[in-house]
Amino acid sequence: MEASEILHSLSRAVTEYDPEAAARWAGQAVEQNLDPLVALAALTDAIRAVGDGFACGELWLPDLIAAAEAMSAGTAILEAEIARRGVRQESLGIVVIGTVFGDIHDIGKNMVATLLRAAGFSVHDLGINIRAEAFVDAVIRHDARLLALSALLTTTAPEQEKVIDLLKAAGLRERVKVIVGGGGITRSFAESIGADGYEPTAPGAVKLAKHLLAI
Amino acid sequence: MPRQGFTRRTSLQMLPEEQICALHEATLKVLAETGIRFEESWALKFLAQQGCAVDEAAGRVRFPRQLVEGCLAQAPKEFTLTAPNPANDLLLGGDRLYYSHASGMQTIDIDTLEPRRPSRGDYIDCVRVLQALPHLDHLGCYPYFGFDDMPDVLAIPAGVALHMQYSDKHQMTACSNDAELFTFQMAQTLGHEIVGTIGSSPPLTWSSGAVTSARRIVEAGYALTTVDGAMMGGTGPATVPGSVIVSTAEHLAMVVLVQCLHPGHRMLIGHFSAPLNMRTGSPAFGQIGASLSNVLFNQLWRYYGLPLSNGSPGYVIAKGMEFQAGYEKGIAAALSALSGANSMLLHLGVSSELSAHPVQAILDDDIAGMVGRFVAGEEMREDTLAVELIQAVGPIPGHYLSRPHTRKWWRKEQFIGATADALTYPEWLAGGKKTALDHARAKLADILAAPEQRFTTPAQDEDLERILAEARDYFARRHGG
Numbered sequence: 101m102e103a104s105e106i107l108h109s110l111s112r113a114v115t116e117y118d119p120e121a122a123a124r125w126a127g128q129a130v131e132q133n134l135d136p137l138v139a140l141a142a143l144t145d146a147i148r149a150v151g152d153g154f155a156c157g158e159l160w161l162p163d164l165i166a167a168a169e170a171m172s173a174g175t176a177i178l179e180a181e182i183a184r185r186g187v188r189q190e191s192l193g194i195v196v197i198g199t200v201f202g203d204i205h206d207i208g209k210n211m212v213a214t215l216l217r218a219a220g221f222s223v224h225d226l227g228i229n230i231r232a233e234a235f236v237d238a239v240i241r242h243d244a245r246l247l248a249l250s251a252l253l254t255t256t257a258p259e260q261e262k263v264i265d266l267l268k269a270a271g272l273r274e275r276v277k278v279i280v281g282g283g284g285i286t287r288s289f290a291e292s293i294g295a296d297g298y299e300p301t302a303p304g305a306v307k308l309a310k311h312l313l314a315i
Numbered sequence: 316m317p318r319q320g321f322t323r324r325t326s327l328q329m330l331p332e333e334q335i336c337a338l339h340e341a342t343l344k345v346l347a348e349t350g351i352r353f354e355e356s357w358a359l360k361f362l363a364q365q366g367c368a369v370d371e372a373a374g375r376v377r378f379p380r381q382l383v384e385g386c387l388a389q390a391p392k393e394f395t396l397t398a399p400n401p402a403n404d405l406l407l408g409g410d411r412l413y414y415s416h417a418s419g420m421q422t423i424d425i426d427t428l429e430p431r432r433p434s435r436g437d438y439i440d441c442v443r444v445l446q447a448l449p450h451l452d453h454l455g456c457y458p459y460f461g462f463d464d465m466p467d468v469l470a471i472p473a474g475v476a477l478h479m480q481y482s483d484k485h486q487m488t489a490c491s492n493d494a495e496l497f498t499f500q501m502a503q504t505l506g507h508e509i510v511g512t513i514g515s516s517p518p519l520t521w522s523s524g525a526v527t528s529a530r531r532i533v534e535a536g537y538a539l540t541t542v543d544g545a546m547m548g549g550t551g552p553a554t555v556p557g558s559v560i561v562s563t564a565e566h567l568a569m570v571v572l573v574q575c576l577h578p579g580h581r582m583l584i585g586h587f588s589a590p591l592n593m594r595t596g597s598p599a600f601g602q603i604g605a606s607l608s609n610v611l612f613n614q615l616w617r618y619y620g621l622p623l624s625n626g627s628p629g630y631v632i633a634k635g636m637e638f639q640a641g642y643e644k645g646i647a648a649a650l651s652a653l654s655g656a657n658s659m660l661l662h663l664g665v666s667s668e669l670s671a672h673p674v675q676a677i678l679d680d681d682i683a684g685m686v687g688r689f690v691a692g693e694e695m696r697e698d699t700l701a702v703e704l705i706q707a708v709g710p711i712p713g714h715y716l717s718r719p720h721t722r723k724w725w726r727k728e729q730f731i732g733a734t735a736d737a738l739t740y741p742e743w744l745a746g747g748k749k750t751a752l753d754h755a756r757a758k759l760a761d762i763l764a765a766p767e768q769r770f771t772t773p774a775q776d777e778d779l780e781r782i783l784a785e786a787r788d789y790f791a792r793r794h795g796g
Binding site for chain 1: 717719725742
């Protein structure tokens with residue numbers, strides 16, 4: 101099978117929201133000994149197109165999230181191959197993202213994660229209801245340059261401050277930029293807890309990330 | 316395939332069926348004992364031949380029950396109206412809901428709310444907007460009662476010509492003052508079907524002009540819309556049931572005349588009643604009394620089974636395109652749609668019948684879509700119940716956003732308006748705090764910036780101009796000018 105056909109099929113699996121196809125074509129790419137970075141770029145290009153469609157109002161949240169899930173299915177296989185080959189993956193920067201402890205809302209967090217991936221960041225999504233210690237561990241483990249914390253509820257927003265305090269205690273605060281967002285967060289709250297940035301919208305979060313990392 | 320419109324799956328009934336029967340009996344009693352005044356001698360003679368008791372000196376016709384019920388049974392319960400573009404054909408009747416527009420004497424300045432006489436350009440712009448709006452299913456009479464220096468007597472034929480030139484949707488036209496002599500000629504020349512509309516003169520009267528127009532419409536083979544207009548407390552009883560009886564008696568009298576002239580003739584029954592504003596003497600459009608009247612009238616006419624239209628949702632007493640206009644139209648539209656209207660005037664009207672504006676029509680189109688979506692209701696099917704999906708997703712951290720079922724269904728289940736601001740608050744602030752009116756104005760600019768579409772050929776334009784010139788001569792001669 102032609103490499104171009106595999107790459108095209110990988111892209112199409114994302115734009116057609118088909119995680120099974122994405123996994124199948126990623127497996128095919130590995131089997132045919134394609135450069136996993138090139139295959140990964142096909143997925144990234146596709147999610148970028150979906151992100152652009154979302155930003156301009158042509159696509160909607162279900163499209164964005166479904167495309168992101170398809171991309172993840174392919175990415176998991178390709179990243180394992182990248183790790184196996186010991187190849188260094190280029191990205192705009194490594195991001196750790198998650199919803200803070202006590203909060204199980206993940207729609208906004210998923211949107212930001214998807215758009216960051218689409219922009220070319222390497223994103224480690226920890227999920228929801230994440231304890232402060234787990235965020236700090238992930239920052240260390242992935243050598244992240246950006247930590248994105250989500251909280252929908254005003255009752256869980258103080259968890260974001262807890263994470264920042266723990267980063268300080270671990271001596272990591274200068275190494276990583278922290279951005280916060282979510283329905284319960286305001287700019288003044290973000291400033292009060294010492295976050296580096298706040299952004300109320302998912303597309304805006306990408307711009308903020310680039311700005312903070314001077315990209 | 317006709318235009319889809321909306322299919323009503325949920326409905327509102329004000330009274331139990333036995334009380335609707337009582338309303339019907341009361342109407343028959345009025346028709347048999349009080350009768351209807353017909354101000355046209357041929358109609359009196361003709362109705363006498365059909366078995367009515369006619370007092371020619373008083374112009375009064377009393378209708379026997381059997382004749383009324385027989386004619387009601389003859390009138391089609393559902394029929395198609397063909398549009399210039401077959402995709403815009405209408406299938407009137409049953410549970411289908413379509414939207415049309417109101418009209419105004421003038422246009423209005425959006426910023427100052429000052430009315431002014433529209434130009435020909437304003438008229439064309441308005442028709443282009445009506446053509447573009449997704450929920451505006453067919454064109455009604457006007458939208459403006461004239462433009463530029465066009466003599467008012469020519470407003471109807473001149474408007475019909477512009478509708479034909481700038482829209483391929485079906486159109487209904489007012490028949491008044493002999494306008495139909497020319498509008499029907501236009502339709503016949505272009506091969507269009509048109510609906511002729513006549514209005515009663517409440518209480519309980521059909522004018523000479525309306526009766527003459529009715530015969531012309533029947534002879535031309537076009538569907539006929541009869542429109543009542545009792546003002547409760549003025550030209551109809553102050554009570555809703557009483558006023559509905561007056562309106563219904565007027566319609567039934569015309570059903571008899573038309574069905575006797577041409578059995579099976581297509582008729583649309585239009586209700587256009589409102590309470591009388593007891594301070595100003597003008598119709599209290601937009602008030603809940605108008606909706607009470609629509610709901611009761613609709614229930615009675617659904618019992619009869621003829622296609623029906625409601626006019627009052629398109630008219631509001633609000634003077635501008637703001638909150639009052641929104642709630643007046645929204646509530647009226649929802650109640651009319653739920654209670655069985657097959658067609659409804661909704662778009663355009665501002666400040667009673669004084670003014671109309673395409674920006675208001677753009678705002679109204681969102682009301683039309685939202686109300687239409689509601690009356691379309693819900694279907695209980697395996698894929699809407701989604702039990703299999705619910706089981707697959709399970710509790711948190713499961714979610715439905717990425718599921719194909721969500722992508723398949725969410726747009727069908729939700730209605731997304733063109734003018735409602737749906738941004739987050741910070742985005743709204745950053746975007747200049749735009750209101751629905753701002754969005755509607757922007758949409759107007761988009762519609763008018765698109766290339767102008769013409770739906771007639773140069774030869775057809777010449778035909779229309781020739782007929783308009785004939786109309787001009789006719790009315791000049793008649794008025795001695």
